[in-house]
Amino acid sequence: MVNYLWVGMTVIGVLFAMVNGTIDQVNEALFKSAKDAVTLCFGLMSILVFWLGLMKIAQESGLLDKLSGFFRPLVRRLFPEVPPNHPAMGYILSNMMANLFGLGNAATPLGIKAMEQLKELNGGKATVSRSMITFLAINTSSITLIPTTVIAIRMTYHSKSPTDIVFPTIIATAISAVAAIAIDRYFYLKRTRNGVK
């Protein structure tokens, strides 16, 4: 999919340019954008180094675990099929905390652990369980507190206030998370009404 899209954009762009007479602009854009991409990555580095460094302190000091306790009652209600003291619950919470603080790299292995535990709860079957869908619904709606990468991009392009999108982002992400949970519930009810679980 991504391969077709990538080749498609480039090839259509070049062909369009030949018809449109914009081949010189394309030639210029080609090299300029490659340079811009590298500059951008260096811009991102400053923020990523600082944020991930800070988050490592939060992780090692147990601050993230402490915060996950705050979310536990809510998460328990979202996963009625998972026993409260089951290891799956712990992994789900840690994964959510990691996502919340923009630690994508830490979130993925925790999420996989959570999925393994959920599979075990489902009798090790290769079919998807209700809890798995809920877990992924929450994960794909990406609840983020501070969108570090986006702030870094805005800084690189000299925004007057790079962090002013934090508030809209939190609101939008909260709405999509609530929607994800509601849509998930709707499909669950639909499944159970049809007799298949």
Add this chain to the structure above:
Amino acid sequence: MIPILICFILIYGTAKKIPTYEAFVEGGKEGITMSFSIIPFLVGMLVAISVFRASGALDFIVQFLKPLLQMLHIPAEILPLAIIRPISGTAALGMTSDLISFHGPDSFIGRLAATIQGSTDTTFYVLTVYFGAVGIKKMGDAVKVGLLADLVGIIAAIIVVTLVFGTK
């Protein structure tokens, strides 16, 4: 708010007797790996997008879709990003940077792109990695739930950004 959060984390770490500086450096190293590893993705994507834009093909499509999307109050410039967001994280990151640099970080489109990028995730990537890792082939309703939630997220982003900043 962010400086206060930083202070809090540092004080908390110190109170818990964590080697704060060492931990910071350790975590920071990950940031370096991360930014280096996205260079080839971003170079590839930004080049493709800017060729598409510079040729005039992007404008052509945007102009073509504008009347239809305007009725729904969706800015046409954002459509390619909205479509690509659930499919590829790096492609979306490339498009977001392209929109921010082209329209300006403090423009309506720039802010909207930033909000969409920050508030949704790569649904197909998450599904593939998580289901793949535990060997589940049939994803059931997960794809539908994920994509519908993305749609709600994008609509929410458009509404919130419009309400907070206006459409300038």
